[in-house]
Amino acid sequence: MSGVQVGKRIIGADAPVTVGWENIGRVEGGPIKQFVFTWFQPAVLFGLIAFWYYAPNEWALASIGIAIGLGFKVLLLGLEWVNPRYRSWQLTWKEFATDVFYVGLGYTVLRMVDAYIGDGVMIEAIQNAFDWEKFAWFTGLPLLLQAILISMIFDFGQYWMHRGMHNWYPLWLTHAPHHYITQLNINKGAVGNPVELFLIGLGIGGFFDFLPRAFLIAGAIGMAVSTYQHINVRFNTPRWWRFIFNTVEHHSVHHSQDYEATRSNYSGTWIIWDRIFGTCVDGEAELLGMEGGRRMDIAETMHFPFTEGYKSIRAWLRRRLQLPAATNHQPEPAE
């Protein structure tokens, strides 16, 4: 496989990846289907922003945001059924049950851990240690600007944490299980080792003071954009959208079986971060996963970072002890 040169890198040398927008698939069907699957994403995004912008205070609650999020996921599951992107990503009963298990861990165990050692706790400790106030002047900005700032600041943190996971072996060990997924469905974002999910959830937004309504709008932007990262639906995504926002096309490249392709498209919501930092690869892929598409079960996902870490340390120690002192030891390349 020859691959395609993108910047200094060759993408698609190990596994098939479509690079560029020219050859990606389009929605097949009549004009109504074309219309729905072209305008669905922008309509939902702007509809949700308008809803949270004008919702009365008694509606502007996190619980209503969660309820809308759940309803939205059910709707998207329906879309996956109606207009799948790839048949090879079709949701099965077992995949669905497995995905819900990881979603469940996020709502329970991770929440409990987060409450004690999450970013909120860390930021409060830092603020107390340095006697810092929050950057309160943010609350005086227009709501939409606040919301975009919240979303972009959080995604900026996620971008670098995610990029770090692909470039520093100890972090990679936590993230690797997520890359064993072999298909994208809306709940696949929750699939992974809990340590990774905890790390990727850390943000620096807590240093800033925003209006609660701005948080809800930011949450809506995140939901109406980043949920599509892992979705088995074919959309005719508008050009401006895929220039600014992350899409399933971008994220499928990130999850492809091609090693170089996985080292791209790190952001969760704003692909513009990848464009700025030179890691964006426009395109799409169908063949996903690691080790030729080996599926990782729940048990292995839970212990992988620790057992692999243990094996790596043991192998490193063995090499150190057996090699003559003069030998130049090459450290393992980062994944």
Place this chain on the structure above:
Amino acid sequence: MTITLPYIDRIWRSEGEVRLPVPMSPEEAFPRLDPLFQTPGTTYHIDDDTLTYKKRNPAAQDKLATFTRGTLRVAQHQDGTARLRFNVSSTALLLCFLAPLLFLALGQTMEAVNAWEKAAEAAAPDDKDKDKDKASPKPELHPLDQWLGAPEPEDPAKKKDEKKDEGKFDPIPAYVLAGLFLAIYLVGRVLEPWLLKRTLRAALTPSAGDSSASVAAEALPFAQPQAEAR
């Protein structure tokens, strides 16, 4: 090792039969099912009229991903027709059946932590709340938002009192998840045996030409050329 627990094993085991569309001997039937077992992590052996298989962590799209072990037996019925009898078991169904217990336990843990936190809070001096109360004056909307008609923000001082009785963790999602897993289990217990029958029937039905190629494609979509991805 096969565990036999009458009645209880129905949680994870499924038994049934598929009528063969045309009379077939085991030597004719099993090659038609062969593509279902030509997948990574699958081992099987045929002993006379019985095929025994085992799949270790099959691919997501494997047609037998849920029922990872079992036996298939070709039997002649009294009415002269042939049947494929299956007796298969599923670790996924068993784990799904047990999952509600895990989430109920997590819900209970959250309630226990809430109670413990409340007791600790009651015992500790109330300095923290005083600090919080003096902060955060009522925020003002930007003139642009006022002009666009966004509702005014609430006074944070008023909101604080309403929240006091809530615990640190909300156990409701844990209980909802327990219920959801019960529903997923029930759906799977009915749906998956039905899909298994459909898969077996499709594999055993002779089509124009020989069905083995089409069965192979059905069994593992990844085996198809990736034309769309290129």
